[in-house]
Amino acid sequence: MQASSFDQFTGTETYIVSPDLRDTVNVAIALQRPLLVKGEPGTGKTLLAHNIARALGKPLLVWNIKSTTKAKDGLYVYDTVQRLNDARFGDGDVSDIKRYIRLGCLGQAFTADEQVVLLIDEIDKADIEFPNDLLNELDEMNFYILETDERIVAQQRPIVIITSNAEKELPDAFLRRCVFHYIAFPERDLMAEIVHVHHPRLEDDLLGQALERFYELRKVEALRKKPSTSELIDWLQALVAGGISAEQLATALPFLGVLLKKESDVEVMLKKGAADQRRLTRMGS
Amino acid sequence: MFLDFFYTLRRHKIPVALTEWRVLMQALSLGFAHSSLARFYTLARSLLVKDVGYYDAYDLAFKETFHGITTPEEILDEIVAWLQDPYTLEHLTPEQLALLQQFDLEALRELFAQRLREQKERHDRGNRMIGTGGTSPFGHNGKHSKGIRVGGEGGQHSAVQVAEERHYENYRRDRTLDIRQIQMALKKLRNLQRLGAEEELDLEETIDQTCRNGGEIELIFCPPRKNNAKVLLLMDAGGSMMPYTTLVEGLFSAAHKATHFKDFQYYYFHNCIYEQLYSDMRMNKKVSTSSLLHILDADYKVILVGDAYMAPEELIDPGGALYYYHHNDTPGMTWLHRIQEHFRVCIWLNPLPAGQWNRTTIHLVRQVFPMYELTLDGLERGIKQLARKVA
Numbered sequence: 001m002q003a004s005s006f007d008q009f010t011g012t013e014t015y016i017v018s019p020d021l022r023d024t025v026n027v028a029i030a031l032q033r034p035l036l037v038k039g040e041p042g043t044g045k046t047l048l049a050h051n052i053a054r055a056l057g058k059p060l061l062v063w064n065i066k067s068t069t070k071a072k073d074g075l076y077v078y079d080t081v082q083r084l085n086d087a088r089f090g091d092g093d094v095s096d097i098k099r100y101i102r103l104g105c106l107g108q109a110f111t112a113d114e115q116v117v118l119l120i121d122e123i124d125k126a127d128i129e130f131p132n133d134l135l136n137e138l139d140e141m142n143f144y145i146l147e148t149d150e151r152i153v154a155q156q157r158p159i160v161i162i163t164s165n166a167e168k169e170l171p172d173a174f175l176r177r178c179v180f181h182y183i184a185f186p187e188r189d190l191m192a193e194i195v196h197v198h199h200p201r202l203e204d205d206l207l208g209q210a211l212e213r214f215y216e217l218r219k220v221e222a223l224r225k226k227p228s229t230s231e232l233i234d235w236l237q238a239l240v241a242g243g244i245s246a247e248q249l250a251t252a253l254p255f256l257g258v259l260l261k262k263e264s265d266v267e268v269m270l271k272k273g274a275a276d277q278r279r280l281t282r283m284g285s
Numbered sequence: 286m287f288l289d290f291f292y293t294l295r296r297h298k299i300p301v302a303l304t305e306w307r308v309l310m311q312a313l314s315l316g317f318a319h320s321s322l323a324r325f326y327t328l329a330r331s332l333l334v335k336d337v338g339y340y341d342a343y344d345l346a347f348k349e350t351f352h353g354i355t356t357p358e359e360i361l362d363e364i365v366a367w368l369q370d371p372y373t374l375e376h377l378t379p380e381q382l383a384l385l386q387q388f389d390l391e392a393l394r395e396l397f398a399q400r401l402r403e404q405k406e407r408h409d410r411g412n413r414m415i416g417t418g419g420t421s422p423f424g425h426n427g428k429h430s431k432g433i434r435v436g437g438e439g440g441q442h443s444a445v446q447v448a449e450e451r452h453y454e455n456y457r458r459d460r461t462l463d464i465r466q467i468q469m470a471l472k473k474l475r476n477l478q479r480l481g482a483e484e485e486l487d488l489e490e491t492i493d494q495t496c497r498n499g500g501e502i503e504l505i506f507c508p509p510r511k512n513n514a515k516v517l518l519l520m521d522a523g524g525s526m527m528p529y530t531t532l533v534e535g536l537f538s539a540a541h542k543a544t545h546f547k548d549f550q551y552y553y554f555h556n557c558i559y560e561q562l563y564s565d566m567r568m569n570k571k572v573s574t575s576s577l578l579h580i581l582d583a584d585y586k587v588i589l590v591g592d593a594y595m596a597p598e599e600l601i602d603p604g605g606a607l608y609y610y611h612h613n614d615t616p617g618m619t620w621l622h623r624i625q626e627h628f629r630v631c632i633w634l635n636p637l638p639a640g641q642w643n644r645t646t647i648h649l650v651r652q653v654f655p656m657y658e659l660t661l662d663g664l665e666r667g668i669k670q671l672a673r674k675v676a
Contacts, residue, residue, distance in 0.1 A: 020327040027328055031312060038337060080492045087500045175335035176302050182337035184452065 008056060015044070015051035016194045021181055025052060028179040034120075034138055034160035036175070039183030041165065042228020048183075049119035049161040058159070059112070062119045063105035069126045071133030074106040075143045075152075097147050106137060107152055115156040124164040131174040139177060186229065188215065198233045205246040210236055213249060217259060222268045227259040234258050290350040294333060297342040301333045308332050322351070326448065338661075340453035347448040467539035470664045473672055474514045474546070474586060485509045515548040515584060516540060517628070521591030522566050523556040529636040532659060533590055536634075540588075550581070556595045557617035558624065574620060578627045586671045587624065587631035590659065593650040594637065600646050621653045632667040634659045 009025045011017040017025070025048075028035035037045045053060035063074055079100045086092045093099065103111060109118040123131060137143045141154035162178065164170065186194060188211055195207060214235070218226045227235075238255040248254070253269065260266045294301045309332045317328050326347060334343045483506040490505040518540055520533055540549060552562035552572060562577060564570045600617045625631055633654035635642065642651060650656065657667035 023324055023327045024331040027312060027317060027331060030315065030317070031308065033308075036335070080496055084492070084495060084500060170335075172300070172302075176305055178335065179331045180335040181331055182340065182453075 009052055010055065012051045012055045014197050015047060015054075016190065016197060017048075018186070018190055021048075021183060024179060024181040029159055031179065032157050034162055034178045036162045036164065036170075036178040036180045037183060038164050038180075040185055040226075040228065042230050043183040043185060044229065045163040045183060046119065046121055049117055049121075049163075052159065052161065053117040056117070056159075058114065059116045060119060061105050061109050061112075061116050061158075062121060064121045065123050065125045065130070067125055067127075069130070071126075071130055071137075072104075074104040074120075074134065075137060076104055076107050076145055077102045078147050101145060101148060103152075106134075107143070109158040110141060110143075110152050110154040112158075113155065116158045118158040118160050120160065120162045122165060123162050124170065128171075132171050135174060135177065185218075191229070191232070194229060195233065195236060199236050199240070202236065202240070203246070206239065206244075206249065207236070209246040209249045210239060213253060214259070217253075217269070220268070220272070222272075223260070223262075223265045225260070225262050225265060231259050231261075290329075290346070293346040293350050294343065297339075297346045299334055299339045299342050299346070305333050337453060341451055344448040344451050344453065351448075467536055467664065470661070470668050471516075471540055473665075473668050474516065475512055475672075483508050512547055514546050514586065515582070516546050516550070517581060517585040517587045518549070518551040519558065519562070519587065519589045519624075520551065520553050521556060521589075521593075522553040522563075522568065523591070523595075525556070525592055525594055526636070529592070529659070532636055536590060536659070548585075550585070552577070554591075556591075557599050558620045559613040559617055560615065560620075575623075578623060581628075583627060583629050585628055587628045588667070588671070589624075589631065589633045589654060590636075591633070592635055592637050593633065593647045593656070594641075594644055595646050597645050597649075600649060618649065618653075621650065625653050630671050630673060631655075632657060632670050634664065634667060 008029055009017075010022060025035060037048060039045055049062075050060060052058075078097075079102055083094055083097075083100045087094045105118060105120075109116050138160060141157050142151060144151050191211060192207065195202065195211075199207075210232075214227065214232050217223070235255060235258045238258050239249070242254060244254055253259075253273065256266055256269060260269065291301060291306055309329055312328060312332060313325075317324065329347075330340070330343055334340060485507055487505045487507040490507070491503065494503040494505055495501065518537065520537065526533065537551065540546075540551070552564055553566055553568060554562055555568060558574060560574055561571045562574050564572055603614050603616050631654050633650060633656045635647070635656050636659040637647070639658055642648065642656065647656075655667070655670055657663035657670075
């Protein structure tokens with residue numbers, strides 16, 4: 001491997017990465033290890049995989065994990081019900097088990113002709129043992145189909161991106177094999193860049209003021225769900241559409257519902273707003 | 286010194302495994318961190334630290350190890366020096382040594398030496414580049430976020446500076462906890478078992494049996510899965526616990542909200558447990574401790590919360606109870622023993638930091654119950670103890 005091949009991923013025109021995330025992605029690709037990404041909701045964990053695929057021009061496979069997902073589902077599923085149905089009602093060739101083996105996302109990633117990006121989204125949703133069940137397959141990049149006595153070996157090791165919301169602890173053995181990155185909430189400067197990608201013609205005054213208010217809002221301890229990047233982008237859209245000026249924004253928080261998605265949070269802010277207003281009037285008088 | 290980093294990380298309680306260390310060596314030998322210390326900082330963190338809870342400890346360890354170092358070449362020099370000095374390997378256990386040997390030190394040494402030669406050349410050019418513009422060594426796209434990057438001057442100490450800024454201090458795991466974290470920890474107390482009548486269709490088994498049956502449908506039933514965990518929470522509401530009220534309330538409300546226990550009981554006590562427990566915090570409603578021990582089965586998992594810090598006579602002497610209209614004939618210590626003997630597993634959570642646990646009464650209580658700090662870390666370890674399968 002040459003040093004020059006490290007910097008494969010540099011973000012895309014719509015997805016701004018911080019340099020440390022970019023480096024970590026490239027390390028994971030070069031070392032051929034799964035990249036585990038954690039972080040607050042709305043920091044672009046899932047989007048990262050989409051954009052790695054886009055930047056590298058590789059197909060993306062998404063495996064969404066639910067609480068009922070089993071590790072084996074990602075490898076293959078033996079569709080016994082279909083086979084039973086065929087056996088009873090005489091459709092198709094029941095003797096060929098191969099026809100009833102459906103490859104899961106991992107299986108598809110292994111058998112693909114070209115290298116793919118495989119996103120295992122929200123791995124923490126599954127059972128606690130789930131990651132451990134995948135260890136071997138991710139390590140050796142092959143698995144065995146019992147029913148057909150066949151071994152599926154990866155043509156090319158897929159680039160594996162795993163996201164987690166940290167609801168459950170992941171097992172140590174699993175963690176040791178991953179490259180890990182925690183996406184911190186973007187600092188102001190980085191956020192300005194991210195916003196710029198989505199609203200290239202936004203006035204600097206308005207953006208400055210909006211960011212000011214946005215980060216203020218995130219500091220309010222009483223909020224149960226802090227607004228994230230996607231809410232900020234929607235909010236800016238609303239501000240522009242509503243013709244709100246930077247001056248107006250200094251004294252009021254219009255379209256609060258776009259930023260805060262919980263009713264109780266909106267109430268908190270309205271109360272706080274009223275209290276601030278009273279204090280201002282008192283100071284003025 | 287390079288190996289020091291490994292031990293410094295371990296000393297800061299980051300669970301770095303030697304396998305991960307090897308991967309870092311591999312990455313370094315491939316030339317990953319060649320352009321800057323900032324890159325080394327990110328690289329080592331992404332390979333060695335797998336939990337944001339340890340990021341702050343990593344920052345501290347990084348600062349401690351590399352505060353004098355300004356360029357990545359110095360680190361590489363250190364690594365080569367380390368690899369050439371067989372004595373440095375003496376700290377390792379035979380197993381660790383075997384692991385390292387697998388890695389082929391000779392080849393690694395070779396690689397590093399080669400890398401270093403390249404570095405030296407590149408370094409010269411690099412210097413010029415840094416000299417003219419003050420741009421960072423890898424700042425080609427100019428997207429500086431405060432997170433990793435390069436301050437105004439020089440560039441290379443940035444990694445240590447960033448470490449010094451300690452961005453992740455709030456994510457530390459040994460900080461005390463919020464309700465959600467407690468809930469997550471308590472979730473591990475689940476004890477799922479298939480209980481009761483066979484009333485749920487076992488689809489998998491039905492299909493399997495039907496197929497084995499050559500297509501004749503065979504219905505299989507099984508009992509539903511139920512959570513069988515029962516929890517008893519005993520909380521100290523004494524005066525010395527006042528500063529920790531919010532914390533204990535947090536634990537209580539998390540346990541109370543947890544829907545996954547088969548049964549959840551809670552009582553309060555005052556400094557120590559005597560004849561009576563109280564079912565309310567103000568201690569108006571009394572419950573006899575011995576009747577409670579009678580009613581509750583041994584399979585309740587018991588969490589005691591308190592500072593266990595009192596006058597020795599409160600614990601040891603009959604009549605030692607501090608609570609003025611209460612006289613106890615049996616010393617508190619005996620009651621603690623009775624609880625410990627009755628239930629299969631108990632833990633004691635103490636809001637005081639472990640450093641203060643050598644005080645007399647805490648020491649005595651610790652001999653009865655395994656004691657853990659009331660922090661995320663302590664709680665998790667305690668819950669692990671509780672969740673143990675006891676025959």
